[in-house]
Amino acid sequence: MLNNASILGFNKNKIYLATLLGILSAPAFANETVNDPTESAPAENxxxxxxxxxxxxxxxxxxxxxxxxxxxxxxxxxxxxxxxxxxxxxxxxxxxxxxxxxxxxxxxxxxxxxxxxxxxxxxxxxxxxxxxxxxxxxxxxxxxxxxxxxxxxxxxxxxxxxxxxxxxxxxxxTKAPTDDDEGAIRFTIGSHNKRKVEVSANTQIDEEWSFRGSFNSNHRGGYLDIKDSHEQYGNQRDWSARAALLWNAAADLDVIFRADWNDTNQQARPAITLNTGFGNGDPFAPIEFDFEGKETREAGGISAEVNYYKDGLTFTSITAYRQFTRYNAMEDDGSAFERAYFESLLDEDQSQFSQEFRVSSEQGDFKWTAGTTFFYEDIDQDVVANFNTLSFDSLAAVQLGLDPRMVPNMPVGQGVAGAYMTLGPAQAQQAIALEIQRRMMSGMSFDDAQSSVGMELVGANINKLFGQHEERFYHAATTASIAAYFDGTYAVTEKMDVTLGLRYTYDDKNFKLFSEPQNSYIVPYQGADGNVVGEVPLAVAFQPEDAQQEESWDKWTPRFVVDYKWTDTFMTFISYAEGFKSGGFNGVGIAPPVKEETVVNTEVGIKSSWLDNRIRFNISAYDYQYKNLQQLELFGAPIPTYNLRNVDAEGEGFDIETIVQITPDLILTANYGKTIAEYTKWDFFEGETLSDSRVGEPISGMPENQGNLRLDYYFEGLNGQFNAHVSYAFTGDRTQGVEGPTLAIMPFEPGTVTGLNADNHIEGYSLVNARVSWQSDNHPIYAALFISNALDEKYLLQTGGQAMALGSPIATPGLPRMFGIEFGMEF
Missing domain, CATH: 2.170.130.10 (TonB-dependent receptor, plug domain)
Structure with missing residues (x-):
């Protein structure tokens, strides 16, 4: 039983009981007029x-x-x-x-x-x-x-x-080609220099062939002020194209060829330091950086879908090839402070081929689908960490448990000796420690001995110290996956269906990783052997690695569902389903492969329509047990690296979705999601203790409460049809990043950062969006006004990051108020 559940009055027994009561009471509340046999059309119409x-x-x-x-x-x-x-x-x-x-x-x-x-x-x-x-x-x-x-x-x-x-x-x-000749063009102009063009067209080439194509070009300026600049950060630059060709080869055979392409070239995610010594510490103040982030992507694919109809069966084949390249260059410390400089680069190239064959039948009391799939992927990734060697002062302060806000007042190089004692080869660490010990034996205090050694190391490495320190890690992987599945639904009675499904999946993965030091430094001291150490390689973020790993995983995943239609518009169901995600590899160091993830989920639900389909109410309650959740975390010293562990978790909750047609012109939509999920088992890294366990804590990244309320009002005016749409969305508090890796002293006062609560969790937020559109009755023209985040809510998307190791946790603010106008026409 989950701890939070009892506190909030929710537990799985109560959730299931409430839903089952709805199931049992269904006949008493079902709308009888919907089932009147004199009705000439289904309620859905x-x-x-x-x-x-x-x-x-x-x-x-x-x-x-x-x-x-x-x-x-x-x-x-x-x-x-x-x-x-x-x-x-x-x-x-x-x-x-x-x-x-x-x-x-x-x-x-x-x-x-x-x-x-x-x-x-x-x-x-x-x-x-x-x-x-x-x-x-x-x-x-x-x-x-x-x-x-x-x-x-x-x-x-x-x-x-x-x-x-x-x-x-x-x-x-996506939209498939039809036998109509039609098209549309739309323009968007808005705040923050928003400019967007959308074009689509469909045409019937002849009786057998039809074509559909579309193009989308999107540009938007930045939304965050840059300190001492008239520019703003956080722009968007992308365009995409899509094409589909339908071939009606015969009365019982059709083929769809599809192709798509996307090109993105824009600034990377914003990062703002929360360290009040490195910057303002306010995630909504003008942004500062010494490196302008960038992200690019070229992605696309082609596919062919073949459907053949014979004797009540549909034979389908989907053959596809996709590929993408992406490049991310990110400012990780979120400041312009030289002694916290930290940037990361990621260069990735991927291609994949997939093939699915399936056959299905929708006739009679037994509807079923059976198929096989094959998937092959080839992907490689190059990760680069760049930081200024002066960042060792910040690194040392964090490692020594000092307040990172004091670093700007530290003499340059004071932390270098302490940092170097934990870096590089063992003989270098030992030589530095011995030199400090020698000076202490001559009467110097530890602080004075360390500081003097640090300044000498600065002098010995002066030509290296004020340059950039670069480290690289290369990864490559291939995956081959095959699967076979069957899923069938049998109508036991006119009202009750039973569904049984089963899939077998086999994954085989190869993984290669390689890293070697790109930099070195000089240690002018004698080691234990009496010899001066001299020049040694320096690796901080990525230790030297060279390995080739291979592993395979397989799993049977079943599905069992019973649904009962009490009336034509009231259905209840109960389901049992399992899921599987194969294991994998740690991308930043040699480690045993992590185990495969498995999940067992049970769920009950209601789907219903009322009052001639003017009210729709759906609810489901679920409970799951998750084994071997693959958790990526920053861990280690002196600079934490991302490492993988397996943990177990459990969750329960419910989803509610309802739509009410209050009048023919007024529609209200509301939904709510409750998720209570926590860790139930914790695997420990070497060096961790029981105090590091998060068993019983909420799973990071998921709010416990979510909700959305939407109102649509349709009315006539200006010789056309209007739609006024208003949306209110609420997202609850969630944990993420800033609480780990642990900093002995946070570089800000908890509870003072906008967007974080006193526990350093990301605060919940509410967003209001609105849109008024108009469609002409007499001409094929369209126009709309829109505004997002109408109340200009200040909220955070992310916190934490690798620069926590330098005492510089970062935050990324959400989008501010934005507005604009759309207009276009159909032809």
Whole structure:
């Protein structure tokens, strides 16, 4: 039982009881008029729009799918101004995004995510585009371009979506070619020099061929003031193109060829130091930096989807190739302070090939899908850490447990001896320690001996000390994965369906890592052997490594669901599902492979429509046990590096989604997500003690409470149709980064930083967005006014970072108020 659950009055027994009571009471409350046999049309055709989804590899009404799923159609995407998958976190209960960068994204579903920035692990949330897996962090968050709908599937999807869908899946479905000749163009102009152009066109070439293409160009200026500059930081620069060719080869055969491309070239995520000695310490003050971050990405792919229909069966083949390159250069210390200089560079190149064959039947009482998949990936990554050797003063202060805010007042080099005593080869460390000991024996105090040795080291290395220190780590990996699956739904009665699914997955991975020192320093002292040490290699962030590792993992993942339709518009379900994510490798040092992740999830839910589909109410409650969650953490000294450990966790919670058509012109949408997740087992790194355990603590990065309220009002005016849309989104407090690695003394006063609470957790925040659009009745023209973060809420996206080792935790603020106008036409 979770500790927080009892405090807040929630526990899994109460959650399940509440949901089961709803199930048992369903017949008493179901709307009888909906089931009147004299009705000439289904309820879904009368009130609210019902989105068709493909969560079970077949097209179904979202209300008929016994899976907790949030779906957004083209109209939702347009009226809410959704730009990419990152925007879904504000409006989807159980999904957390909060990504400050386009190319290093993390998606968190119900508390489960993968926070590894390297290539040794896969993501726990699978992202698909038109049935093709694109789960790598570098390319999983592309701008939406000509998208038909987006589906967010919550909970393990190990049977139908396979590997790396242990937490859930996000499926983006783009628009397919049709036999219509149509097109559209749209322009956006807004604050912060926002400029965007969107173009799409569809045409029927002949009776067999149709084509659809689209283009999207997006530019926006920065939003953070730069100290002593008229410029602003945090711009956007990207464009994307998409094309699809439909071939109706025969009455029973069609083929869709797809291609897409994205090019991103913009400033990297902002970083602002919280150390009041290195900078202002206010994450919303003008930003300072001595290195301007940058991120670039070129990503694209091609695919061919073949569908053949024969004797009630559908045979499908999806063949795809995708690739991307990305480059991230990030300011890590968030300041312009020379003695805290720290930047990191990441250069990554990936290609993948995938093939899926499946056959499905939707006839009679037994609907089923069976298939096989093959996936191969080749990826390499080069990681570079750059910092000024003067940063050793900051490093030493942190290692000695001193207040990092005192570093600006320290004499240059005072911390060098203490830092060097923990760096480089053992003989160098020993020689420095012996020299300090000799001077203490001659009557000097320890502080004076260390300071004098430090100044001599500064003098001996003066030509190196004021330059940049660079270290490199190279990784390369290949993954080959095969799987076979079956999922079938049998109608036991007219009202009750039973679904059974099973998948077998086998992953084989090869991993290579290599690093060697790029720098050296001089130790002019005698070692234990009586000889002067002289020049020695210096490695701080990455120790010398050269290794080739290989491992394989396999897993059977079942799914069992029972759903019961009490009426045509009231369904309840109970499900058991397992998920699997194969193990992986530590990207910054030789270590045994981490174990595979497994999750067991049980869930009950209600999906219902009322009053001729003018009210929709869905609720689900879940409980999961997670084994071997792969946790990336900063650990070690003198400069902590990212390391992997396996931990266990458990979680419980519920999601509620409801839509009410108050009048024919007024629609209210509300959702709420409750997630209580905590660690239940902790594997220790060498040197850790029981006091380092986080058992019983909340899982980092996921708020316990999320909510969203949306209002849409439709009215006529100016010879056209208006839609006024207002959205209110709330995200609760969450832990992240700033509490680890541990600093003996925080470089700011807890509770004084805007966006952090007294426990140094990221504070919850609320955002209000609004949009008013107008569509002409007489002409194919469109216009809209929009504003995001209307109340100009100040909130944080991220905190922590590698520069904690230098006493410089950073913060990344969220976007301020932005507004603009859209206009366009259809043809």
């Amino acid at each position: 009368k009130g609210l729009e019902v989105i068709q989804v493909s969560a079970q590899k077949r097209v179904e009404s979202i209300q008929d799918v016994p899976i907790t799923i949030s779906a957004f159609g083209e109209a939702d995407i347009e009226k809410m101004g959704i730009q990419n998958a990152n925007d879904l976190g504000l409006i989807t209960p159980g999904l957390e995004t909060n990504n400050a960068t386009a190319t290093q994204t993390t998606f968190n579903i119900r508390g489960i995510t993968t926070n590894d920035m390297g290539i040794g692990l896969d993501a726990a949330v699978a992202v698909y585009i038109d049935g093709v897996y694109v789960g790598r962090r570098g390319t999983s968050n592309l701008n939406f371009n000509d998208v038909e709908r987006v589906e967010v599937l919550k909970g393990p999807q190990g049977t139908l979506f396979g590997r790396n869908a242990a937490a859930g899946a996000i499926h983006i479905i």
